[in-house]
Amino acid sequence: FAEKTDLQQLETQLNSYPFFGGRSVVCITDPVLLNPPQRESAKKGTPKRGKKVAPPRREDLPPQERLQQILSDVPDFGTAVIQTDKMDGRRPLTKFLKQNACYVACDPITAKYLPAWLQKEAARYGGRFTPEAVGAILEYVETADKEPPLLILKGEVEKISLFAGERKEWTEADVTALFAGLPEAxxxxxxxxxxxxxxxxxxxxxxxxxxxxxxxxxxxxxxxxxxxxxxxxxxxxxxxxxxxxxxxxxxxxxxxxxxxxxxxxxxxxxxxxxxxxxxxxxxxxxxxxxxxxxxxxxxxxxxxxxxxx
Incomplete structure (x- = not known):
């Protein structure tokens, strides 16, 4: 559900048992639903004393409140995955998700923390970068995007491990040889x-x-x-x-x-x-x-x- 989300359809899909068994997974990325613009505070009339006010129908609730109700009753065979650039921590939906779901903030890795990330990736293949090799990669990153292109770098680390073979210390020469074909090279x-x-x-x-x-x-x-x-x-x-x-x-x-x-x-x-x-x-x-x-x-x-x- 990426845009103009039909909440009734979302609820139906989330609660429908898969035909072949297993699990049903619903992915919600609709930015308007997850980060709606701030509404102007509407003046609400004060109900007369003693007069009962009927609760609003579910269909009349704001979209985020309806979504919260749907997510509060997810069946065992269903999973809802929400992905968005940001969520307003002041909204009830965000507070609900933090308390009742697996809420993960995926902050981007900046160039400041890139050396440690590179060494961690190299360790997965039993290798390590020399300081000069890390420096060469940082120089490449400085010519690329504002945020390090981690997906590209992850693939290049694997290539360097294959290129180096049994050698477990990876040098600046290894980086230069393999980075020649990359974007911004x-x-x-x-x-x-x-x-x-x-x-x-x-x-x-x-x-x-x-x-x-x-x-x-x-x-x-x-x-x-x-x-x-x-x-x-x-x-x-x-x-x-x-x-x-x-x-x-x-x-x-x-x-x-x-x-x-x-x-x-x-x-x-x-x-x-x-x-x-x-x-x-x-x-x-x-x-x-x-x-x-x-x-x-x-x-x-x-x-x-x-x-x-």
């Missing part, structure tokens, strides 16, 4: 080249992106985000020494130290100038002033050559 490699101030590698990778017909706008967005991180750390480092810097930036200490190391290859003026040029190129592309794709790539090459000179 090109940006991952370009980010590493920028951090190492390797102009040659950066231009080779940019040429590969051009052959793959990757939009310059996407490359610009990733490069700009990466350089801004270096600038943030370079500006904040003198004011926030040690662990306070990671807390200020809102990233794990490893990632902040990595940005600090990479930023040391550049002066603040070099980074600021490159950011200004990248922003200008992005604006020109958006307004149609940067010519065709080949001209856009040539301008991007010039910016990177000056940056890494």
């Amino acid at each position: 090109g940006n991952f490699a370009m980010g590493k080249a920028v951090g190492a101030k390797s102009g040659r590698d950066l231009l080779l990778l940019l040429g590969d992106q051009r052959k793959r017909k990757v939009s310059p706008v996407l490359i610009l967005a990733k490069l700009t985000a990466g350089l801004r991180n270096l600038v943030r750390v370079k500006e904040a480092a003198p004011l926030f020494p040690g662990p306070a810097l990671a807390k200020k930036i809102g990233k794990s200490p490893f990632v902040v130290n990595m940005w600090k190391r990479d930023g040391a290859h550049y002066t603040a003026q070099q980074l600021t100038r490159a950011l200004w040029e990248l922003d200008r190129l992005t604006e020109d592309i958006t307004l149609g002033r940067a010519g065709d794709v080949e001209q856009q790539y040539r301008r991007l090459e010039e910016i990177l050559i000056v940056l890494c000179a």
